[in-house]
Structures are given as C-alpha cells and as structure tokens.
Amino acid sequence: xxxxxxxxxxxxxxxxxxxxxxxxxxxxxxxxxxxxxxxxxxxxxxxxxxxxxxxxxxxxxxxxxxxxxxxxxxxxxxxxxxxxxxxxxxxxxxxxxxxxxxxxxxxxxxxxxxxxxxxxxxxxxxxxxxxxxxxxxxxxxxxxxxxxxxxxxxxxxxxxxxxxxxxxxxxxxxxxxxxxxxxxxxxxxxxxxxxx
Amino acid sequence: xxxxxxxxxxxxxxxxxxxxxxxxxxxxxxxxxxxxxxxxxxxxxxxxxxxxxxxxxxxxxxxxxxxxxxxxxxxxxxxxxxxxxxxxxxxxxxxxxxxxxxxxxxxxxxxxxxxxxxxxxxxxxxxxxxxxxxxxxxxxxxxxx
Numbered sequence: 219x220x221x222x223x224x225x226x227x228x229x230x231x232x233x234x235x236x237x238x239x240x241x242x243x244x245x246x247x248x249x250x251x252x253x254x255x256x257x258x259x260x261x262x263x264x265x266x267x268x269x270x271x272x273x274x275x276x277x278x279x280x281x282x283x284x285x286x287x288x289x290x291x292x293x294x295x296x297x298x299x300x301x302x303x304x305x306x307x308x309x310x311x312x313x314x315x316x317x318x319x320x321x322x323x324x325x326x327x328x329x330x331x332x333x334x335x336x337x338x339x340x341x342x343x344x345x346x347x348x349x350x351x352x353x354x355x356x357x358x359x360x361x362x363x364x365x366x367x368x369x370x371x372x373x374x375x376x377x378x379x380x381x382x383x384x385x386x387x388x389x390x391x392x393x394x395x396x397x398x399x400x401x402x403x404x405x406x407x408x409x410x411x412x413x414x
Numbered sequence: 415x416x417x418x419x420x421x422x423x424x425x426x427x428x429x430x431x432x433x434x435x436x437x438x439x440x441x442x443x444x445x446x447x448x449x450x451x452x453x454x455x456x457x458x459x460x461x462x463x464x465x466x467x468x469x470x471x472x473x474x475x476x477x478x479x480x481x482x483x484x485x486x487x488x489x490x491x492x493x494x495x496x497x498x499x500x501x502x503x504x505x506x507x508x509x510x511x512x513x514x515x516x517x518x519x520x521x522x523x524x525x526x527x528x529x530x531x532x533x534x535x536x537x538x539x540x541x542x543x544x545x546x547x548x549x550x551x552x553x554x555x556x557x558x559x
Contacts, residue, residue, distance in 0.1 A: 225541065233547030330546055365553045366545070 235333050243373040250376045254404055268406050275319070275345065276402040278307040279395070282318025282342055284335055287325025289352040289385040296388040306395055315341040321375070326354035326361055327368040339375045347402065349394050350377045353384040416493040423495065430456055442496030450499050451510040457486060457495070458515050464490045468516035473526045475556045480507055480532055501532060511537040529554040
C-alpha cells in the first residue's frame with residue numbers, strides 16, 4: 219500500500235528526531251545568567267546606550283505562542299482585561315515566533331512535542347527569553363517520572379525565570395514577568411548571553 | 415438508556431453461537447476471543463439489538479490476562495451493553511479487529527496496540543498513535559518499568 223509506506227517513512231523520521239533530541243537532552247541546560255554579575259565591568263559610555271536598549275527591550279516583550287497544556291488558561295487570564303499584561307507592553311501575542319522575544323512555556327511538555335517547541339525557540343530572533351510557567355515546565359511536575367513527559371523545559375531550551383504553581387496565579391506570572399524585566403535591565407551589549 | 419442484562423442476552427446468543435459466551439452477568443458479557451468477530455457482527459445486525467454505535471474500547475492488564483472491553487450502544491433502541499474479551503498471551507497478544515464493523519474502533523485499537531501491545535488482526539492501519547516510532551515497551555502494562 220503506497221500511502222502506508224509513505225506514512226511509515228514519516229513515522230520513522232519523526233521517531234528518529236524524537237529519540238535524537240531525547241538522547242541529547244538528558245542533562246538540564248544551564249540558566250543564562252552570566253551577565254548578572256558583570257555590572258561593575260561596564261564603562262560609562264556603553265552603559266547609557268545599554269540603558270536605552272534594555273529599557274526598550276524589557277518594555278516590549280512580545281510572547282511567542284507555546285501553550286501546550288492547562289497553564290495556558292492562567293496565561294489567557296493574565297492577558298485578559300482583569301490582569302492585563304498590556305500594562306507591561308506585552309499585549310501583542312503573535313502566532314509567528316519570528317515576532318516574539320519571550321516564550322512563556324505554559325504547560326506540560328511531552329517528548330513527542332519537544333522537537334516542535336525547540337523549533338519555535340530556534341525560530342525566535344535574538345535576543346530571546348524564556349519563562350518556565352508552572353510545575354510541569356519547571357520539573358515535569360507530577361508527571362516528572364512519566365515515560366512521555368520532558369522533566370522540565372530546561373532540558374530543551376535555556377530558561378530565564380521559573381514561576382512555580384500548579385498553575386501559577388496570574389499575579390505570580392506577572393511577578394515572574396517583572397523579575398524577567400529586571401533581569402533584562404541588567405543586560406549589556408558587550409557581554410550579552412552568548413552561550414545560547 | 416437501558417443497560418441490557420448480560421444473562422438474558424447470553425441465553426439468546428447461545429442459540430445462535432453456542433460456546434461463544436464464557437461468562438455472563440447483569441453487567442455484561444465475556445466472549446471467547448475466537449467468537450469475537452461473529453458475535454460482534456451478530457450484535458450489530460440482529461433484529462432487536464442493532465448495536466450500531468461503538469462508544470468506547472478500553473483494556474485492562476490483569477495478572478493472568480489482558481481484558482479488552484467494548485461498550486456498545488444502539489441509537490435505534492437506546493440501549494447499551496458491555497462486551498469483554500480476554501487474551502491470555504503476554505508475549506504477542508492478538509485479537510480480531512472490529513474496524514470492519516465500526517469505523518470508530520480504528521483509533522482506539524491503535525491506542526491499545528500502542529499502550530498494551532495487543533495487535534488487532536485485520537486492522538487496516540495498525541501503527542503507533544500516541545508514542546513515537548522506536549519507543550520501547552508498552553507503558554500501560556503493569557510490568558512496564
């Protein structure tokens with residue numbers, strides 16, 4: 219059967235991608251924070267340029283869509299009028315990762331979905347940041363020892379801020395966003411996270 | 415919706431397919447797997463039964479056997495029946511596929527194939543559905559991990 223053959227080829231290719239990613243992702247990726255300790259090394263001229271650039275970056279963090287599970291509802295609540303993340307310049311949630319700066323990983327990630335999340339992350343332009351939202355995103359949560367769940371997004375992508383909760387309340391997510399903005403404010407043009 | 419008594423139905427089936435029913439109770443029927451396909455076909459077409467809709471298929475891993483459970487519904491008569499069958503092999507269990515009778519069996523049989531390793535003979539497209547190609551083992555078996 220021709221259709222069956224092409225399907226099985228697709229299946230095999232998909233299986234190889236997933237197994238390959240799983241084999242490469244046995245250890246967590248270190249959190250990008252190397253610039254946080256380097257403030258004293260900056261010179262005055264660059265710092266004032268940095269201040270403007272960081273101000274514009276942290277004031278317009280646009281989230282890319284990566285909402286694989288139930289934490290997405292808290293994220294939607296955060297984006298809606300009561301909590302309103304547009305107060306932080308973030309109301310533009312675009313379908314294309316090419317226009318995103320920030321990935322809010324709202325939900326459990328399975329190994330089958332992991333290559334797609336990695337691809338979304340790779341498609342986002344630099345500079346980019348990641349907030350791990352919820353217990354599943356931090357460590358796999360209650361599914362941590364499951365056969366199919368990635369134990370934490372930091373196996374796949376580097377994570378900047380962790381927001382605990384199952385799910386986190388919108389206030390907690392907003393606090394995480396504020397922390398990320400403080401982190402972005404300390405970035406410098408010279409020693410920006412180059413390890414990603 | 416009426417839940418049909420397995421005891422009553424077993425006596426009716428005995429006349430058509432003798433020895434097909436292993437156990438019957440008010441809750442449902444347990445059928446010998448060799449008779450699964452003819453019995454299912456009978457339940458689908460027999461006058462007064464007309465099970466035209468397969469609500470769900472699920473499986474259980476018991477210490478001695480796998481039990482596969484079919485929940486049948488007749489939209490015409492508004493009644494329902496639980497049909498079970500057992501599979502005693504652990505290494506290479508197999509059952510006849512019911513896709514030829516109810517198309518809804520397709521994905522659910524693939525799911526059971528994926529998670530329990532029971533292969534359904536006669537299934538048109540028995541591939542992984544949740545897990546990926548190359549995944550070792552069957553996670554819903556009690557001896558997994």
